[in-house]
Structures are given as C-alpha cells and as structure tokens.
Amino acid sequence: MTDRGYGSWLTQHALRNGQRTALVDDVGGAVTTYSQLETRTNQLAAALDANGVQRGDRVAMLLLNSPQMMEIYFAVAKLGAIAVPVNFRLHASEVAYVLEDSGSSFLFHSTAFAELAADATADNRRIQRSVMVPTLAERATTSGGDSAGDYEEFLAGGSPERVEREISHDDICVLMYTSGTTGRPKGAMLTHGNFFYNAVNGMGFDSGLGRTDITISAAPLFHIGALGVHTLPFLFIGAQVVITEAFAPDAWLEAVSRHKVTKAFLVPAMWAAVAQSGALQTADLSTLRSGISGGAPCPITVITALREAGMEFTEGFGMTETAPIAACLQPEDVVAHAGSIGRPAQFNDFRIVDEEGVQVPTGEVGELCVRGPNVFIGYWNKPDETANALRNGWFHTGDLAHVDEEGFYTLVDRKKDMVITGGENVYPIEVEQVMYQHPEVREVAVIGVPDAKWGERVMAVVVLTEGASVDADGLRQWTRGRIAHFKAPSEVVLVDELPRTATGKLLKRNLRQELGGPDAAVSR
Structure with missing residues (x-):
C-alpha cells in the first residue's frame, strides 16, 4: 500500500489487533473493534468518494x-x-466564515446543530451535501441503522473494500482553525507527518x-488538545x-x-473542576495511573489535589501549530519545577530569541521558537501570516519564555498579554500563580489596563471559591505582600466567571x- 497517512494506522491494526477495542461510546457503551473501525471507515471513505470528495477537498x-x-x-484521511x-x-456567521475560508464542499453536522448548520450554509454555494450525525442520546435510546439516520444510511452506501490513495507524510490532512481571540481564525495546515x-x-x-x-476523550475533538494529546x-x-x-466533572469521574x-x-479548567468535585473523594481511580494537563499552566493547588488523589500528574505544552505536543514536564519534576513546561519533546528543538531573532542567554526572556517534524506547514491561504510565523525553519510561537541551566523552559506570557507599567515588564502568569496560592481563589486572570500615569496598570479579575470571605481589597493586599509591588495588582475585580473559549482558554x-x-483591546 502506498498510503503513509494516519488513515493507514487502522488498516495495520485491523491486521495486528483486529478484535481489540478501538472506540467505546461512553453512555450507550457501544464498542467498535479495530477490525470494525477499518471496515466502517472504508465504507465511509468510499461513500464520500462516490459523492465527489477527492484528494485535497475539504470536509x-x-x-x-x-x-x-x-x-x-x-x-477523510x-x-x-x-x-x-x-x-x-x-x-453562525463565524461558522460560515470557516466554511467559506476553507472552501469546504461537504459537511457533517450533529442533529443538535441542524439549525446552526442551516444558518451557516444559507449563502454557501460550495457545500454540495450535508449529512446529519446522531447525538449520544439518539444513539443510546435506539438500535440499528435507524438510530443513526442520515449518517448510517450514507455510510452503508459505501463499499467495505479499502480505498487506496497514494498519501505521504507531507500531505495536508486537517485544517485546524485557531481560536481567533484576536481576530478572524486562521486555518493551521496540519499534515499526516505532523500527526x-x-x-x-x-x-x-x-x-x-x-x-x-x-x-477518555472528554475535551472537544474539534480542538487539537483533545485530538492530538491522547486520542490519535x-x-x-x-x-x-x-x-x-x-464534560461534567462528576460524570467524568464516574466514567473513569x-x-x-x-x-x-x-x-486546566477541567482539571480544576475535577479537583473541586465532591465526587473526587469517593471515586474509584485505582486504574488511573496518570493525568496530563495542557493548553495553559495548571495551578499548583490543582496539581496538589490531584496528586493527593493518587494520580501521577504531568503537564505538557503545545499549540495547534505543533499538532500539539512540543514539550512535557514529567511527573518527577512537576512539583520541583512547578510553572515550567518542562523540556522539549523528542523530535523538537527550542530556542529563545530577541526582537531581532538573536538567541538570548540562558535565563533571559525572549520569544520561544520551535522546530520539528510535528510543526505545521502554514496557515491556509494566508501567506503573510505564514511568513511571519515560520522564519528560517523555526515557528515563532508568540510566547515569551526563558530556560534555566537544567534545560527547563518556563513561559512568562504571551507577547500580547505582557503588561508594561512604568517601564517595567510584568508577566501575568507570574502574578496569577502567586494569587492561585490563596485558598479562596478559584480562578484568576491578570490583565493590563490603560493608566494615565503609568501607561498601563495591573488588574486581577478573580473568581472566588464558594463561601469565600476575602474581599477584593484584602486579596490585593495579600498579593502585594508576596510579590514585587510593581507586579502586584493595583485593582482586584471579583466576578462570577471568566470568559473562555469552548476549549477553556481565557x-x-x-x-x-x-x-x-x-483601546486596551485594540492595542493588542
């Protein structure tokens, strides 16, 4: 076979481990073996092929x-x-943008999103066909082909014979759109080799x-974290x-x-919910040997709670553009090097550079750059953004970091999130980690806001634990006693919840x- 893509993984396992379980549908408990998964994906590939989906088409x-x-x-692979x-x-308008920008010609959507799909495709002339996929409740309460409606009927129309295509590690297989927190989302072009x-x-x-x-895959599979850290x-x-x-913490613990x-x-936001769940104390986690966190630094208080529950805890660092694993902090280092992202993964090189692209000395802060075969090949139809991100073989992450003598890398913040107050650089992550040590702080986000005297001042937006007694000024004073005064927030704002993306990013x-x-938002 000339297929060297990740679709071939199933073909090999169907031969080597055909009767072993590949996928389990959580609530209904339906099991799919590797042999069955190979057959079903062959059928689906053949059905897509019969409906005009060819190499390079977007689904x-x-x-x-x-x-x-x-x-x-x-x-699709x-x-x-x-x-x-x-x-x-x-x-719906944002979904429409992604569909138009990617040039997708085929759409699968959950029955729960029928209205959203209709609104998003109302003016789309590229989508040739859409197929509905049943929700878990629909799959769990009925049986047979009827339970899956459009999807099973569509799949059944394809041949179980393997569709063979010549596919290399260099071929694009997924367009994963970034969260777009600072503008229109960009489609990161990920290859079979990246995966x-x-x-x-x-x-x-x-x-x-x-x-x-x-x-167990509980984080959204439209996101690189859930797809790339464990599932694939x-x-x-x-x-x-x-x-x-x-995801719901109590249900997640029961499923584990x-x-x-x-x-x-x-x-981290999900791990925090697990750590705060009353069910954690009685849950049977005897089989759960390790937990991995990624996407943002995990508060040390959360790590401590999970370790006390008997879990070996690990942190990783990665991005959509690195497919995503780029570094990891091993369990033996989690406490001693709390706050660090660890050392680079096996096939990655890291370097930290200044504004001119020159590598900075050990211990100094600069932009983290990553090189390796898991790094994406660019942004879909965005040559300028691609040229800015990929320079001289290195991916410029936009993260500010430093490395110590032992090779442990620590992120100090996103370049756009750094606060400059009175000429001093303040890295929000550093302030946040201090504030997380307060027992009544559940969540905190530190930002810079305009100030007539200092240019910017430091503000902390905090969600307190249930029943907390500390007030905003008390928390401000508490923090001021544990960090340099210029880094301490001049104002603490208490809120019920912090705004997040669907994947938990602040x-x-x-x-x-x-x-x-x-002006504070526009300037970033």
Whole structure:
C-alpha cells in the first residue's frame, strides 16, 4: 500500500489487533473493534468518494464528540482529503466564515446543530451535501441503522473494500482553525507527518503508552488538545479510546471508574473542576495511573489535589501549530519545577530569541521558537501570516519564555498579554500563580489596563471559591505582600466567571475591552 497517512494506522491494526477495542461510546457503551473501525471507515471513505470528495477537498465537521466523529477523521484521511473540524460554539456567521475560508464542499453536522448548520450554509454555494450525525442520546435510546439516520444510511452506501490513495507524510490532512481571540481564525495546515511525529512524541509522557492503555476523550475533538494529546496517539499504538459527548466533572469521574481508564487528558479548567468535585473523594481511580494537563499552566493547588488523589500528574505544552505536543514536564519534576513546561519533546528543538531573532542567554526572556517534524506547514491561504510565523525553519510561537541551566523552559506570557507599567515588564502568569496560592481563589486572570500615569496598570479579575470571605481589597493586599509591588495588582475585580473559549482558554481580550476600555483591546 502506498498510503503513509494516519488513515493507514487502522488498516495495520485491523491486521495486528483486529478484535481489540478501538472506540467505546461512553453512555450507550457501544464498542467498535479495530477490525470494525477499518471496515466502517472504508465504507465511509468510499461513500464520500462516490459523492465527489477527492484528494485535497475539504470536509467540514460541526459535531459533538462521538465515535462517528473519529470515523470521519479517518475516512477523510484515507481519501487524501482534508478534515475541517469546526467549533460548534461559534456564532453562525463565524461558522460560515470557516466554511467559506476553507472552501469546504461537504459537511457533517450533529442533529443538535441542524439549525446552526442551516444558518451557516444559507449563502454557501460550495457545500454540495450535508449529512446529519446522531447525538449520544439518539444513539443510546435506539438500535440499528435507524438510530443513526442520515449518517448510517450514507455510510452503508459505501463499499467495505479499502480505498487506496497514494498519501505521504507531507500531505495536508486537517485544517485546524485557531481560536481567533484576536481576530478572524486562521486555518493551521496540519499534515499526516505532523500527526505521526506527534504520536511518537506523546509516547514520551510519564511511563509511555501501550496497547492495553485506556483513555477518555472528554475535551472537544474539534480542538487539537483533545485530538492530538491522547486520542490519535492512542489509536496509533492500538489502545482504547472512550469518547464522551461533553464534560461534567462528576460524570467524568464516574466514567473513569466504569471504563477503568488508565490515562487521561484535560485542560486546566477541567482539571480544576475535577479537583473541586465532591465526587473526587469517593471515586474509584485505582486504574488511573496518570493525568496530563495542557493548553495553559495548571495551578499548583490543582496539581496538589490531584496528586493527593493518587494520580501521577504531568503537564505538557503545545499549540495547534505543533499538532500539539512540543514539550512535557514529567511527573518527577512537576512539583520541583512547578510553572515550567518542562523540556522539549523528542523530535523538537527550542530556542529563545530577541526582537531581532538573536538567541538570548540562558535565563533571559525572549520569544520561544520551535522546530520539528510535528510543526505545521502554514496557515491556509494566508501567506503573510505564514511568513511571519515560520522564519528560517523555526515557528515563532508568540510566547515569551526563558530556560534555566537544567534545560527547563518556563513561559512568562504571551507577547500580547505582557503588561508594561512604568517601564517595567510584568508577566501575568507570574502574578496569577502567586494569587492561585490563596485558598479562596478559584480562578484568576491578570490583565493590563490603560493608566494615565503609568501607561498601563495591573488588574486581577478573580473568581472566588464558594463561601469565600476575602474581599477584593484584602486579596490585593495579600498579593502585594508576596510579590514585587510593581507586579502586584493595583485593582482586584471579583466576578462570577471568566470568559473562555469552548476549549477553556481565557479570553483576556474580552476582559481588557470590558474593564479597560476599547483601546486596551485594540492595542493588542
């Protein structure tokens, strides 16, 4: 076979591990073996081919997490086409933008998003066909082909014979759109080779991955974290993936126990919810050997709570553009090097440079640059943005960082989030980590807002724990006693919740605009 893409992983496992479980539908419990997954993705690929989807065509997905979503990813890969996962929490106009920008010609959407899909495609002349995929409730309450409606009927129309295409590691397989917190989202072009090397990088976390491992995919699979940290690497190695439609901490803990999950990935906001869940104290986590966090620094208080629950905890660093694994902090280093992202993954090189692109000395802050075979090849139809991000073989991340003598890298903030007050640089992450040490702080976001005297001043936006007694000024004074005065917030604002993207990332731009005025947002 000339297929060297990630669709071929299933073909190999169907031969080597055909009767082993590949996917489990969480609530209904439906099991798909590797042999069945190979057959179903062959059928789906053939059906797409019969409907005109060719190499390089874009197939969009507006879907809740489901085994069917993973089938679509793999079927599209087998055709040499390009999957375009879409954030279903976007407004219809934003979904329409992604569909138009990607030039998608085919759309799969959950039945729950029928209205959103209709609104987003109302003026779209490229979408030739859309197919509905059932929600978990629909899959769990009915049986047979009728339970899946359009999707199963569409899949059944394809031949189970393997569709063979000549596919290389250099071919684009996924357009993963960035969150677009500072403007229109950009489609990161990820290749089959990116996913292959990412899977190998993923095997370097803690004790590694084996085919007897079980993970649970609860974060949205339209996001690179859920797709790339565990789901694809587990299917690469021939292990088992439990897929749950949405995340709720108590239900997640129950599912971990019921499915005997061995390793799990969540973003920090999700881990914080697990750590604060009353069910954590009674949950059976005897099989859960390790947890991995990524997407943002995880507060040390959350790490401590999870370790006390018996979990080996690891942090990783990555981005959509690195598919995503770029660095990891191993369990033995999590406490001693709290706040660090660890060391580069196996196939990655890091360097830290100044504004002129010159590497800075050890310990000094500069922009983190990454090089490796898991790094994307550019932004879809955006040559200027691509040229700015990829320079001389290095991906310029936009993250400010420093490295110590032992090779541990620490992010100090996004370049756009750094606060300059009275000529002093203040890195919000540093202030946030101090404030997280207060027992009544549940969440905190530090931003810079305009100030007539200092240019900018430091503001902390805080969500307190339930029943907290500290007030805003008390928290400000508490922080001032634990950090340099110029770094301490001059104002603390208490809120019920922080604005986040669907994947849990803080929307600091929204906070700057709401609390600092429009100029604060525009200037970033």
